[in-house]
Amino acid sequence: MVVDQVGGEFIVSSPYPAVQRAVGETRYTGLPAIVSASDDETDVVVMSVPIYREGEILSIVCFVGSGDESHCGVMEVWQPIGEYDELNMTKGYFGALERFQNVSSFVRFEKGSGLPGQVWRNASFVIHDKLPSHSGFLRAAGASAESLQVAIGIPVMGDDFLASVLLISSSVAPLGKGFEVWRCAGDDFLLESAAYQDLDESLQLPLESKVTCHGSLPGFAAESSAAVISDDPALISFGRGEDCHFEGRAFAMPFFEDGRVTNVLIMLL
Numbered sequence: 001m002v003v004d005q006v007g008g009e010f011i012v013s014s015p016y017p018a019v020q021r022a023v024g025e026t027r028y029t030g031l032p033a034i035v036s037a038s039d040d041e042t043d044v045v046v047m048s049v050p051i052y053r054e055g056e057i058l059s060i061v062c063f064v065g066s067g068d069e070s071h072c073g074v075m076e077v078w079q080p081i082g083e084y085d086e087l088n089m090t091k092g093y094f095g096a097l098e099r100f101q102n103v104s105s106f107v108r109f110e111k112g113s114g115l116p117g118q119v120w121r122n123a124s125f126v127i128h129d130k131l132p133s134h135s136g137f138l139r140a141a142g143a144s145a146e147s148l149q150v151a152i153g154i155p156v157m158g159d160d161f162l163a164s165v166l167l168i169s170s171s172v173a174p175l176g177k178g179f180e181v182w183r184c185a186g187d188d189f190l191l192e193s194a195a196y197q198d199l200d201e202s203l204q205l206p207l208e209s210k211v212t213c214h215g216s217l218p219g220f221a222a223e224s225s226a227a228v229i230s231d232d233p234a235l236i237s238f239g240r241g242e243d244c245h246f247e248g249r250a251f252a253m254p255f256f257e258d259g260r261v262t263n264v265l266i267m268l269l
Helices: 017-029 098-106 114-122 140-145 217-224 233-237
Strands: 002-005 033-036 044-053 056-066 073-080 086-093 126-128 148-157 161-170 178-185 188-196 210-212 228-230 250-257 260-268
Touching: 017 033, 017 044, 017 056, 033 086, 044 073, 044 148, 044 161, 044 250, 056 073, 073 114, 086 098, 086 114, 114 126, 114 148, 114 161, 126 178, 126 188, 148 250, 148 260, 188 217, 210 217, 217 228, 217 233, 217 250, 217 260
Parallel strands: none
Antiparallel strands: 002 056, 033 044, 044 056, 073 086, 073 161, 126 148, 148 161, 178 188, 178 260, 188 210, 228 250, 250 260
């Protein structure tokens, strides 16, 4: 994962040329991009997602995955196209998941329908867990056939809504150990939704858990006004109990509406 902070110009430091190309495309179009490596490059696939505040791009997040088709996972971009309030898939990476790709290419989502439509309606990060049995995930049959387990919906909004971005994690090759959406509630953050794939139960949190802005990872992302990556165990474990200790990295991505942070996506890696 690569976070490109914007400070007058875009500066990306990554060993993968595909990251440079994805950031360049997003910088030019203002939209998410999905870029695969060329034949002579390390086999990766990159999805770049812009973070907007009041119509301006603050930073670009690049999710970098293996291009090995045996590593099961999905990246999708859904955009409003035409006269109707519907989202069409405009970009996607499916690896070897041809059946799921075929289903997805023919689906349209109205505002509020399915995960892409819920992201659009709510203007918020949305998590769907246990996809094969999730009533709101309208491609559940395809998810079951491909061992897909968790989907994370990411809103992209400039002056208007631009896209719903989806990351879909499988039980075969999880994208992370845990995924959480924290809603800003004054000086605190409230855990709105969560899914855990390979995280010790002592570190998992029940819904409606609350952390203060100061000292917490959601608060750090909000105060930074940017996506952040941290390996600080105290910051990551804040609010999970005095004896809890997370080893690894965590990623936090804020979403802005009317110039302020309304919710934050956390990925425990």
